[in-house]
Every structure is written in structure tokens, then in C-alpha cells.
Amino acid sequence: MVLLKKQFLAGIVLVSSLTIAGCSFSIGGNSDDTKSSNSDSKSESTSNKSNRDSNNEQSGDTKDNGNESGIKDESNITEQQSIAMAMLEPSLESDIVTGDELLSGKYTRTSGAGERQEQQVDTLELSESPELNKMKNKPDGMKFYGLSESKGSYATIIGVNKEEVVYIMTQSAIFDFNEVKNSETSKTLNISDLYSKYKDNRKVANIANKIEYGDPMPSNNEDTSNVDTNSNEYYAKVWLTALPSYRDSGDSEMDAELEHQNIEGDLLNPYNEENTVKYPKGVQRLAGTPTAAGQVVYKNNGDGTISIYDVPSHFHDERWLEDDDYSQRKSEDIINNPKVVKLYNASNDEIEQTVEMFDGSNSNDDSDSEDSSEKVTRENVIDKVESYEGSTLDTDTYTYKEPEKTDDGKWGFSFEDKEGNLAGSYIIDDDGEVTEYDEDGDKVGSGY
Structure with missing residues (x-):
């Protein structure tokens, strides 16, 4: 019994030892796997962190690149980049x-x-x-360009060299840089200062990509030798420059005729002779018949540009006739603020089509246009009113009555809205002057 008891106890101890050993083995095996797994996890975590850091660095690089002006070196700034930086200046x-x-x-x-x-x-x-680049006393190495867009009634000129960008806003030719230097019509910007301010501005690259080089302006020599500024072909170019609606338009919407006049020295407002100004030397006029076809009052600047004067085709605003201060002020404003534009590079077809509109006469006298001097009849009375209005009658909005001749020899007719309500009327004198009245019979204006 004692022997059996000892064997039994020994068996318990053995089994217990095996069980503990088994547990110990099992725990030991799990410990090694976990250690390996933790190591892998740590390695993966380190790798992920490295990747995140790398991505962050790349993201930072992309962000920096997104803000760059595209200029890598101050010594290699292009003209477009210099102009682009100048265009961001608030002072301009x-x-x-x-x-x-x-x-x-x-x-x-x-x-x-x-x-x-x-x-x-x-x-x-x-x-x-070429003419501006012959300018006296211009900064060394500076090239001058005319810009296609201007914010006012003046030509915008820009000069660029390695050190400066110069803007000039002018209404006349410039022969000496000292005439505009430090004046209110010019602005000078230092490129080094612009670079310091805008080198990290992404807009610079985007703006520079929208600045293009066009055809050079013709020189005076080219104009003198190759272009007859008194020819119908030249007048056609002027007409197409000032009135883009006539470009590529096929047949004109109205059967218009064009006429050229030299009007230098003439009064701008012939209806208020004491309170207006005279046209400067070289001012010309292209006039359409009927007046609704349009007109162009211009001067050739001899450098491939023309100055266009915003003169009304008719003066039916009563202030031109009755308000002396208004007439004087507006006349001076028109003459002092022409729009300077580059002559349109018209195609041969456009020129030929427009030349056909000229009647072949280049009138230099002071006579009134035919449409204001001919006798008024039932057949042309509507033309007189359309000439006064500067457009065809608006038959979509109004219904116009048949013209009738009054006892005193004048012509007149009224017009109504589409609901049959009186909207106004016209009286046309025998000399072609039109007087407009509103629905209450009050005078609105008059003119030719």
C-alpha cells in the first residue's frame, strides 16, 4: 500500500510537471511569436511613419511649387514675367x-x-x-511695346529692360523719354523689388502665360512708302477698326454709302458755335448714309495707330444747343480724350467689301451731308427720323403711324406701344430737322 501510494503521488507529481511544462512550453512559444509580431508591427509602424513623413514632405514641396512664380533665378527673368509681376502692383x-x-x-x-x-x-x-524704340533718352536696353488693351481713352505703352518696367499712358506720340519721365502719365517699377515681392506668387506664371507677342507696329517709313492714307483702302481699314460689327459681316444690313471728309479746323458742335472747340490738325471723318450706318472721327498717328474721337453723330440732346457750359465742357473732353487704337489688320475681302460702300468722292468742303439738305418727302421722312435716332425704328416695340404732311409744310407721325397707348411723336421740318416729343407732348430733343 505504501508502495502504491508513493507511486500514485509520484504519478501526480509527474503529471503536474508535464502539465506545467506543457504550459511553460505553450507560453514560451506564444512569447516568441508575439515578440516577432511586435517587432514586425513596430517595423511597420516605423515604415508608415516614414511614408507619412515622406508624403508630408512631398505635399509640402507641391504646396511650395504651387505658390512659385515660375521664376527660378532673378537673373533670368523674362519680359513676360517682369510685366506679369508689374500687373500685380496695386498702385497701377x-x-x-x-x-x-x-x-x-x-x-x-x-x-x-x-x-x-x-x-x-x-x-x-x-x-x-519701331518708332517708340527710336525714342531719345530712353533707358539702356529698354524695348517699348504697345498693349492691345487700355483702361481709358489713351494708348498704353510698356517698356522693359533688365532693371525696370515702365508704363506710359499717352494720347500723343512720344519722341523723348524725358518728356514723360517722372510725369503723371508714366509709372516706373524696379524689377528687383518686384521679384522680392512676387517671386513666390503663383499668379505670376499664370499671367505670364497670357501675355503674347503680336505683329510689330509699322514704322513711319513703312506708312509713308507703302500706305496711302488718302485711299479708300485705308479708309476701309479705319472703318473696320472703329466699327468691328462690319468685319466678316457679309452684306451690310443696310444699303449704306460711306464718305470721307477732312474736318480739321471745323467746329465740333456746329449748333453752338460760341461754346465748342475746333478739330485739331489732321482730323478726318468717315460718315455713313443714312446716319444710322455710323461715323468715325479720327486722326492718323503715323505709327500704325489712329486716335478716335467720340463725337455724336447728331446732337439731339438739348444741352448741346441750350447749355453753353455743357457744350464747351463736352467738346473739350472729346478732343482731349481720344481712344488710341492699333489699326485693324483687315483681310483683302473685308477691305474690298468696305471699299464698295464708298461712293468715290473725298469731300473736303464744309457742306452739310446730303441726308440733311435734301427735300423731305413721304419717301425719305422715315430715313430722316432714323438718321436722327442713329438706328432703325423699333417696330418690335412700337407701331408707327403713316407720316402726314401738315398745313405748314412739315411732316409728322406718332407711334404707339403694342397695347395701343400713345408713346410719342416726331415732327420733321422741311430742312430735315427732327423734333421728338413724348406721350405727353413734351419735347424730348431735336437734331438731324
Whole structure:
């Protein structure tokens, strides 16, 4: 019994030892796997951190690149980049088309009369000017370009060299840089200062990509030798420059005739002779018949550009006739603020089509146009009113009565809205002068 008891106890101890050993083995095996797994996990965590750090660095690089101007070295700045940086300067935003406006595709232009009009712009074109590059006392190495877009009734010129960008806003030819240097019509910007300010601005690259080089402006010598500025072909180019609606338009919507006149020295407002100004030397006029066809009052600048004067085709605003201060002020404003534009590069077809509109006479006398001097009849009375209005009658909005001749020899007719309500009337004198009245019989205006 004792022996059996000892064997039994020994068996318990043995089994217990095996069980513990088994447990010990099992725990030992799990410990090694866990250690290996933890090591792998730590390695993976380190790898992930490394990847995240790498991604963050790449993200940071991308962000930096996104803010870069595209200029890698101050010594290698291109003309477009210099101009692009200048276009971001707040001090110029009222004078030039800014970088933000170029990127947005639109800007506001203010005429000499103060009228604001939104303009569309896709690219800014630089046209090198041989005449401007002959300018006396210009900065060393500076090239001058005419810009395709201007914010006012003036030509915008830009000069660029390695040190400076110069903007000039002018209405006349410039022969000596000292004439405009440090004046209110010019702005000079230091390129090194611009670089310090805008070298990390991504807009610079985007703006520079929208600045293109166009055809150079013709020189005076080229104009003198190759272009007859008194020919119908030249007049056609002027007409197409000032009135883009006639470009590529096929047959004209109206059977118009065009006439050229030399009007230098003539009064701008012939209806108020004491309170107006005379046209400067070289001013010409292209007039359409009927008047609704349009007119262009311009001067050839001899450098491939023309100055266009915003003269009304008729003066039916009563202030031109009755308000002396208004007539004088507006006349001076028109003459002092022409719009300077590059002559349109018309195709041969466009020129030929427009030349056909000229009647072949180049009138230099002071006689009134045919449409205001011919006898008024039932057949042309509507033409007189359309000439006065500057457009065809609006038959979509109004119904016009048949013209009738009054006892005193004048012609007249009224017009109604589509509901049959009286909207106004016209009286046409025997000399062609039109007087307009509203629905209450009050005078609205008069003219030819």
C-alpha cells in the first residue's frame, strides 16, 4: 500500500510537471511569436511613419511649387514675367489692365466722357513699336511695346529692360523719354523689388502665360512708302477698326454709302458755335448714309495707330444747343480724350467689301451731308427720323403711324406701344430737322 501510494503521488507529481511544462512550453512559444509580431508591427509602424513623413514632405514641396512664380533665378527673368509681376502692383490698378483682371477675362474701360463699359480679354498682346524704340533718352536696353488693351481713352505703352518696367499712358506720340519721365502719365517699377515681392506668387506664371507677342507696329517709313492714307483702302481699314460689327459681316444690313471728309479746323458742335472747340490738325471723318450706318472721327498717328474721337453723330440732346457750359465742357473732353487704337489688320475681302460702300468722292468742303439738305418727302421722312435716332425704328416695340404732311409744310407721325397707348411723336421740318416729343407732348430733343 505504501508502495502504491508513493507511486500514485509520484504519478501526480509527474503529471503536474508535464502539465506545467506543457504550459511553460505553450507560453514560451506564444512569447516568441508575439515578440516577432511586435517587432514586425513596430517595423511597420516605423515604415508608415516614414511614408507619412515622406508624403508630408512631398505635399509640402507641391504646396511650395504651387505658390512659385515660375521664376527660378532673378537673373533670368523674362519680359513676360517682369510685366506679369508689374500687373500685380496695386498702385497701377486704376491705369492698366491688372493681372487679376487678365486672369478673370474681363475689365472695365472708362471713356473720355466718363462712361464705364465692361470689356472681355483673353490675352494681352505686345506689339513692338519701331518708332517708340527710336525714342531719345530712353533707358539702356529698354524695348517699348504697345498693349492691345487700355483702361481709358489713351494708348498704353510698356517698356522693359533688365532693371525696370515702365508704363506710359499717352494720347500723343512720344519722341523723348524725358518728356514723360517722372510725369503723371508714366509709372516706373524696379524689377528687383518686384521679384522680392512676387517671386513666390503663383499668379505670376499664370499671367505670364497670357501675355503674347503680336505683329510689330509699322514704322513711319513703312506708312509713308507703302500706305496711302488718302485711299479708300485705308479708309476701309479705319472703318473696320472703329466699327468691328462690319468685319466678316457679309452684306451690310443696310444699303449704306460711306464718305470721307477732312474736318480739321471745323467746329465740333456746329449748333453752338460760341461754346465748342475746333478739330485739331489732321482730323478726318468717315460718315455713313443714312446716319444710322455710323461715323468715325479720327486722326492718323503715323505709327500704325489712329486716335478716335467720340463725337455724336447728331446732337439731339438739348444741352448741346441750350447749355453753353455743357457744350464747351463736352467738346473739350472729346478732343482731349481720344481712344488710341492699333489699326485693324483687315483681310483683302473685308477691305474690298468696305471699299464698295464708298461712293468715290473725298469731300473736303464744309457742306452739310446730303441726308440733311435734301427735300423731305413721304419717301425719305422715315430715313430722316432714323438718321436722327442713329438706328432703325423699333417696330418690335412700337407701331408707327403713316407720316402726314401738315398745313405748314412739315411732316409728322406718332407711334404707339403694342397695347395701343400713345408713346410719342416726331415732327420733321422741311430742312430735315427732327423734333421728338413724348406721350405727353413734351419735347424730348431735336437734331438731324
